Amino acid sequence: SWGIYDKFSAEDLFKKYAGITDKLYDELVSPLLHVLPMAPGYDCSAAAALSCFHVFALQSKGAFDVRWGRGSLSELIFNPWATQLQRRNVTIRGGSRVNSIVMQSETRSNEEAPENKVVICIDGQEEPIECDAIILAIGATSCSRLVSASPFLSQLPATQNFDLLRGVTCVAVRLFLEPSKVTSAGVRGGKSTQLPPNIANAMSESPVVVCGPNIGGIPELKETGFCIYDLQRMHDEFSVPDVSAQEGDGNAVIEIDFYRADTFVDMNDEEIVQLSIKTVAAALDVEAFDPTIVVDSAVLRARKAVSHFAVGSAACSPPVTLDKESVYICGDWIDRSGHASWSTEKAVVTGKQAAKAVLNDFGFDNCDINVLPAPEETSQLKSLRELARTLRRVTPPPVNDGGIPPSPWMLAEKVFGR
Secondary structure (H helix, E strand, O other): OHHHHOOOEHHHHHHHHOOOOHHHHHHHHHHHHHHOOOOOHHHOEHHHHHHHHHHHHHOOOOOOOOOOOOOOHHHHHHHHHHHHHHHOOOOOOOOOOEEEEEEEEEOOOOOOOOEEEEEEEEOOOOOOEEEOOEEEOOOHHHHHHHHHOOHHHHOOHHHOOHHHOOEEEEEEEEEEEOOOOOOEEOOOOOOEEOOOHHHHHHOOOOOEEEEOOOHHHOHHHOOOEEEEEEOOOOOHHHOOOOOOHHHOOOOEEEEEEEEOOOOOOOOOHHHHHHHHHHHHHHHHOOOOOOHHHEEEEEEEEEEEEEEOOOOOHHHHOOOOEEEOOOEEEOOOOOOOOOOOOOHHHHHHHHHHHHHHHHHHHOOOOOOOOOOOOOOOOOHHHHHHHHHHHHHHHHOOOOHHHOOOOOOHHHHHHHHHOO
16 A cells, blocks of 8 residues: 555545545644644645554554653663663764765685675774674665765665655754742643643643744745743653742743754754744744743754655665675565564664574574564454445446545445535
């Protein structure tokens, strides 16, 4: 099904084939497309949209109940992981930029056959790194650039369409605010917050607000989705101290993550901070807070760094093995039609699969690397699938429309009339 639906845009799927109303599309589908696969419907693969919605909302009970880390994932997960690896004599070279990857044949002696070695050339380092195999764990656009600079990689069958890979630009803004004299307690999803009362009240139901594009008619947000986070309720390091809560100590912390932020990524930090304040007010339908209460801020830019699941992108998604016994790969954009997972989970799944492939190819036995299967679908979803199959047996999908069947309710309307 990925091969069929990947040729169509999500917008065509939902509007032309699913027959949903413009209002439902604008108020529900479009915002979800902008914050999950992070693209407008016309520029998002229908296969990616269906898979993403399935994993995050429909697959099993609780799928839509997102669980957030109680702090920075770097500090809670990746830094301890790096420390553990270093204790196992793994060398981590932070900031090392790989220029190219080549295959070099070396002869140990006149009698022995050449031995294939993968050679990693690093920017600013005279001596390359030789290894038996390599696992690439990089984003799609970075991988595309690396392949174009590496003749060995560019000739592999699995990399032939990598020049078509694209990325989504994201901007993350964290604002540290003077604490409100009034601490808002009893809000859901956290203990309390010192955000300005009008913002705290607007976010009382959840510490996370998900927004689609074109909020408040702000030009920079025409195709930009975003999420607003009250970090005092989400991260332990920013939580309101119990003893001094009434004294206004500490800072309120609010974060805005923008997706598809090409229109303003090149603004300076102060301009982006001002846009963020304006965005929060428009999204929550409240008066903007005074910029002078911003005591500190951080703006992070990720240009074309997040995987863009555009129409046809699944055809560029390779399996974890690019070249047996030499080059492997993992990431959220890898093996898209395989294990039904997304985002960080998909990167972890393909990372495990790549590691297992390396060990198997090099003859290591008893490698204890297991991937948990995707959760079983709910009985309701199974019933809907069976209903859809029944209707399609009655009226097969039109071949001239690419083989995409209409939604069950559109098909039922066609068969039985209104």
